[in-house]
Amino acid sequence: MTVTLDCRICGGTLHEFFDFGRQPLADAFVTPGDASEEFFHRLAVAMCASCTMVQLLEDVPRERMFRTDYPYLSSGSTAMQEHFRATARYFLDRELRDPGDLVVEFGSNDGIMLDTVARAGRRHLGVEPCAGVAQAAAAKGIRVRNAFFEESTAADVAATEGPAKVIYAANTFSHISYVDSVFRGVDALLAPDGVFVFEDPYMADIIERTSFDQIYDEHFYFFTVRSVQAMAAHYGFELVDVEHLPVHGGEIRYTVARPGARTPSPAVARYLELEKVGRITERSTLDRFASNIESLRATLRGLLERCRDEGRSVVGYGATAKSATLTNYCGIGPDLVSFIADSTPAKQGTLSPGSHIPVRSPEAFADPYPDYALLFAWNHAEEIMRKESRFRDRGGRWILYVPEVRVL
Numbered sequence: 001m002t003v004t005l006d007c008r009i010c011g012g013t014l015h016e017f018f019d020f021g022r023q024p025l026a027d028a029f030v031t032p033g034d035a036s037e038e039f040f041h042r043l044a045v046a047m048c049a050s051c052t053m054v055q056l057l058e059d060v061p062r063e064r065m066f067r068t069d070y071p072y073l074s075s076g077s078t079a080m081q082e083h084f085r086a087t088a089r090y091f092l093d094r095e096l097r098d099p100g101d102l103v104v105e106f107g108s109n110d111g112i113m114l115d116t117v118a119r120a121g122r123r124h125l126g127v128e129p130c131a132g133v134a135q136a137a138a139a140k141g142i143r144v145r146n147a148f149f150e151e152s153t154a155a156d157v158a159a160t161e162g163p164a165k166v167i168y169a170a171n172t173f174s175h176i177s178y179v180d181s182v183f184r185g186v187d188a189l190l191a192p193d194g195v196f197v198f199e200d201p202y203m204a205d206i207i208e209r210t211s212f213d214q215i216y217d218e219h220f221y222f223f224t225v226r227s228v229q230a231m232a233a234h235y236g237f238e239l240v241d242v243e244h245l246p247v248h249g250g251e252i253r254y255t256v257a258r259p260g261a262r263t264p265s266p267a268v269a270r271y272l273e274l275e276k277v278g279r280i281t282e283r284s285t286l287d288r289f290a291s292n293i294e295s296l297r298a299t300l301r302g303l304l305e306r307c308r309d310e311g312r313s314v315v316g317y318g319a320t321a322k323s324a325t326l327t328n329y330c331g332i333g334p335d336l337v338s339f340i341a342d343s344t345p346a347k348q349g350t351l352s353p354g355s356h357i358p359v360r361s362p363e364a365f366a367d368p369y370p371d372y373a374l375l376f377a378w379n380h381a382e383e384i385m386r387k388e389s390r391f392r393d394r395g396g397r398w399i400l401y402v403p404e405v406r407v408l
Contacts, residue, residue, distance in 0.1 A: 054223075
């Protein structure tokens with residue numbers, strides 16, 4: 001692990017504003033009886049006093065996080081399937097009009113976005129470091145390279161494929177601490193009139209909704225429009241558009257281009273002003289965010305302890321990466337949540353990272369239904385509650401904790 005007190009972007013001074021303590025790898029589910037090798041790290045988050053980029057103080061080696069058996073599949077959610085199909089159509093309509101245009105997606109996962117592009121007959125390439133999900137994409141006929149996206153990878157792609165009209169990343173760019181190498185790679189691969197488009201969790205939404213569970217090892221940076229504008233300029237690019245997205249509790253889709261290649265959208269100035277008025281990057285705002293995190297922990301633990309003391313059964317729903325931060329920071333274990341129901345086969349039969357709550361199939365959720373279900377996958381609440389409508393019909397109640405603890 002690398003620990004730094006200087007901003008990874010501009011070298012400015014970092015000011016720590018919250019420490020979640022000792023945390024496991026968020027997606028490293030544990031085989032029962034085999035927890036001795038579990039990896040832990042300090043999860044602390046800070047903001048740069050110069051460029052305002054929010055970032056972790058420690059980065060975990062990428063090979064530990066993005067392994068061959070990485071369990072997350074983008075296509076596992078109906079809502080995300082629809083989102084990525086719409087994203088592909090957006091690129092096809094606006095950027096990939098010529099059959100010879102190339103789109104390169106890094107962190108392409110199981111090819112959920114590129115599948116639509118491929119079906120439209122456009123040139124494409126996924127760059128995916130996790131062998132298992134890369135193989136899942138290849139099985140669909142997606143052209144994919146099993147590698148990390150960095151300067152050397154991008155240069156090789158440029159030499160073999162030519163320039164890319166679009167370079168895209170979804171919930172990936174914020175995972176990468178070495179953004180200098182990524183931007184050099186973008187510079188080597190991007191066509192003169194091309195765009196680098198990435199979408200990631202929006203720090204303003206995280207603060208407003210107290211969705212602190214989005215802070216975990218894989219999320220190294222937490223972007224705002226101001227910090228992305230500064231980052232792009234630092235590496236010789238220009239932020240030309242921003243769009244707010246409702247997925248994953250609130251994200252921004254950023255569009256970056258070579259300076260002067262595109263006319264910046266009015267949305268950039270509008271969001272910069274909104275962030276200024278909202279004081280998103282001021283210390284007082286971050287201090288209030290920290291206080292809200294502590295308050296939410298106390299409220300949620302108190303509710304779960306009352307359920308336990310009253311003999312009420314509580315089951316978790318959705319063995320998400322972000323639930324690792326919540327369960328470990330809040331001290332939630334099998335004594336408070338008996339198991340977690342999850343539809344991902346690779347997670348079933350394992351224990352959740354750090355907290356060691358058993359993970360079972362969704363069928364176990366209804367055998368029998370618990371009194372309460374703690375919804376870890378809160379960003380898919382509508383889809384899950386619709387799917388599990390019988391739970392409510394049978395008298396079950398959902399516990400949500402974003403933006404505050406409440407029972408439905």
